[in-house]
Amino acid sequence: MITVVGTGTGAAPPERELLAGAGLVVGGRRHLEAAGVPEGAERVVLGPLAPALDVVERHLDKGRRVVVLASGDPGFFGIVRALAERFGPERLDVRPGVSSVATAFARLALPWDDAVVVSAHGRELRTAVNVCRAHPKVAVLTGPGAGPAELGAALARTSPDRRLVVASSLGDPDRERVERVTPAEAAARDWGTAVSVVLCLDPARALGAVRTLAGPERAPASGWALEEGAFAHRDSMITKFEVRALALARLGPRTGDLVWDVGAGSGAVAVECARLGAAVVAVEKTADGAGRVRANADAHGVDVTVVHGTAPEALTALGEDPDAVFVGGGGRELPAIVTACARRARRTVVVAMAALDRVPGAREALTAAGFSCDGVLLQSSRLAPLPGDVTRLAAANPVFLLWGVRPPARTEGVAQ
Numbered sequence: 493m494i495t496v497v498g499t500g501t502g503a504a505p506p507e508r509e510l511l512a513g514a515g516l517v518v519g520g521r522r523h524l525e526a527a528g529v530p531e532g533a534e535r536v537v538l539g540p541l542a543p544a545l546d547v548v549e550r551h552l553d554k555g556r557r558v559v560v561l562a563s564g565d566p567g568f569f570g571i572v573r574a575l576a577e578r579f580g581p582e583r584l585d586v587r588p589g590v591s592s593v594a595t596a597f598a599r600l601a602l603p604w605d606d607a608v609v610v611s612a613h614g615r616e617l618r619t620a621v622n623v624c625r626a627h628p629k630v631a632v633l634t635g636p637g638a639g640p641a642e643l644g645a646a647l648a649r650t651s652p653d654r655r656l657v658v659a660s661s662l663g664d665p666d667r668e669r670v671e672r673v674t675p676a677e678a679a680a681r682d683w684g685t686a687v688s689v690v691l692c693l694d695p696a697r698a699l700g701a702v703r704t705l706a707g708p709e710r711a712p713a714s715g716w717a718l719e720e721g722a723f724a725h726r727d728s729m730i731t732k733f734e735v736r737a738l739a740l741a742r743l744g745p746r747t748g749d750l751v752w753d754v755g756a757g758s759g760a761v762a763v764e765c766a767r768l769g770a771a772v773v774a775v776e777k778t779a780d781g782a783g784r785v786r787a788n789a790d791a792h793g794v795d796v797t798v799v800h801g802t803a804p805e806a807l808t809a810l811g812e813d814p815d816a817v818f819v820g821g822g823g824r825e826l827p828a829i830v831t832a833c834a835r836r837a838r839r840t841v842v843v844a845m846a847a848l849d850r851v852p853g854a855r856e857a858l859t860a861a862g863f864s865c866d867g868v869l870l871q872s873s874r875l876a877p878l879p880g881d882v883t884r885l886a887a888a889n890p891v892f893l894l895w896g897v898r899p900p901a902r903t904e905g906v907a908q
Contacts, residue, residue, distance in 0.1 A: 494548065494558045494575060496566050498589025499523050501663040501688070510587070515556030518544055523561035541571075545578050552579065565591040569611045569633055592688040593631040596659040599670045600691070606700040607631055608707065608747065612638035618812060619748040621646040624654060625771035626747065626795055628694035640690050644678025647692070649811060650771075650797055652676065657691040658683060694795075716740055716764050723788045725758035726780070731820055734872045735844055735891050736761060742842045742895040743816040745770035752814045754803050754829060755821025759785030759796060765818075766794035773810055777802040777821075804832035816840040819854075827853035834861035834896060845892045854894055863896030 495510055499519075508528075511517065517529045518536045529535050534551070536544050551558050565588040566572045575584055597604040608627045612620040613635030620638065624630045624647055632643060640658045647654055656678045661667035667686065678690075717737035720730050731739065739761060745751050747769035753762035756774035762785060766772045774796050776782045782800040789796035799806055804825065817833040819826070819841065826845070833841050834857060841863065843854045851867075858865045869892055873885035 493585055494552070494560060494579065494583055495585045495587065496560045496562060496572060496575065497587045498564050498566050498570075499526070499561055501564050501590050501592055501595040511559055513557055514559045515554070516547065516551040516558045517561065518548065518558065519561030520563070523563075527561055541574055545574065548575075549578070552583070563592065564589050564595070568593070569609070569613075592633075592659065592662050595662045596631065596657065596670070596689045596691055599659065599662075600657065602629075602698060603700065604629070604631070605703045605706045609633070610748070611635075612643070617642055617646065618750070621650075621812075622748050622750045622771035624692040625651050625750075625797070626766060626769060628697035628795075629700060630692040632690045632692060634687050634690055639687055640673075640678045640683045641681060642679075643690060643692070644673070644675040644680075646812075647675035648679055651795070653694070655693050655695050657693065659688045659691070660684070660686040662688040716768065718760070718764065720760075722792075723758045723760045723763070724784050724791075725760070726784070730758045731760050731844060732872075732888060732891070734888070735870055735893060736764060738868070738870065738893055739818055739842050739844060740764055740768070742893075743818055743840055745772075745816065749815040750812060752807075752810070752817040752833065754807070754817060754819045754833060756785050756798075757781055757820060759788045759798075761818045761820060762796050763788050763792050763794055766796050767792060770815075771795070771797075773797045773799060773814070775799045775801060775803055775806050775810075777806075803829045807832050807836070813838055817842070819843045822850070826850050827857045830854050830857035831861065834858055834863060837896075838898065840895060840897055842893065842895045845894070846889060848892070851892050851894065858894065858896035861896070863898055865894060865896045867892060867894035869893075 511530055514533050516534045519538060521537050524535055536547050538544055548558050562571050567586060568591045572586055593609055607629045608623055609631045610620045610623045611633040613633050617638040620632045644656060652675055654675060656673050658671045660669045717733045719733055745765035745768045749770040751765045751770045751772050753774045756762050756776040759774050762772045762774040774785045776785055782798050785798045813836040815838045817837045819829055822829045830843055845851060855865055869890055871890045873887045875883050876886035878884050
């Protein structure tokens with residue numbers, strides 16, 4: 493049997509009876525020192541996980557009891573997963589402590605049933621950054637190369653109004669620190685190795701609404717492909733909901749993704765991607781259009797970074813490469829815009845066109861960039877009332893929708 497004990501963040505050392513009779517005690521150096529490992533028990537200081545698990549297996553094969561000491565709740569982004577995968581859940585006796593995330597929010601007296609928790613420990617930092625850009629309340633579990641400084645540097649460029657709360661040495665009465673800083677301030681400091689967790693908050697929305705379901709909503713409660721009336725737009729210059737529905741299906745926006753909406757117009761696609769959890773940048777060449785995108789994002793309570801500029805030139809300053817791109821305008825510059833987007837998109841580019849003449853150039857740009865390309869002509873007719881309590885079908889303008897998908901070999905190693 494493996495007894496897994498959560499310690500730290502204010503938890504008392506494990507009771508002596510939990511350690512009594514153990515043939516092996518595994519944990520971090522500070523956990524082992526605080527626990528008082530009994531004489532005769534082998535101890536393993538956790539470093540690389542695989543060798544430690546091999547030692548655990550040898551002791552189990554000899555019928556010896558093993559105790560594993562971990563920080564906080566070991567089932568929450570912790571060692572329980574690795575132990576269960578290797579030895580089976582039925583061989584584990586888990587005694588959880590209080591997680592660093594729960595402790596950090598408690599120090600701020602904030603509820604966290606609406607928080608998103610993302611781990612950057614041993615993973616790509618970009619996913620955590622995009623989650624912080626898209627959600628008002630995020631807890632980031634940090635790691636080497638993915639700490640407060642790196643997170644702050646990324647957010648200072650895109651979301652300078654966010655506030656970071658850096659919690660270090662939680663539970664240690666002599667060393668615990670909980671510091672509130674701007675992303676730029678976080679980027680300018682060396683935080684050392686004692687950071688427990690970083691919270692990223694939108695100060696205006698940190699308290700959050702009353703929830704009945706914990707965590708972020710996977711999809712908006714009111715659905716997607718919203719009616720055009722849900723957005724401010726000019727002279728019906730908006731991606732119609734039938735087109736938007738298929739575009740969203742091909743873009744696949746999700747929490748942790750970065751999506752560009754190029755030629756955003758009203759920003760309907762940008763807002764819908766943000767409602768589905770992605771971080772979004774909307775590029776719009778007209779000043780009044782950029783204002784409408786901001787207004788629509790505010791009306792739907794989502795975060796969209798709006799860039800007032802003309803593609804493809806404006807794309808060079810956007811920084812991080814996107815996971816998916818929607819191109820909704822372009823005119824004669826469309827092939828150049830699609831080419832620029834395809835060079836940087838990690839997964840998908842979707843292009844909407846009303847003019848038949850634009851299709852060959854857009855398709856060639858996608859295939860030349862190595863994307864597999866497919867598409868459809870969307871023609872729809874909506875119900876429209878006529879006098880006399882009868883209904884006719886009113887045809888909408890046809891739209892070509894092309895999408896390019898990067899082959900899997902080009903995305904190997906990308907953490908999602």
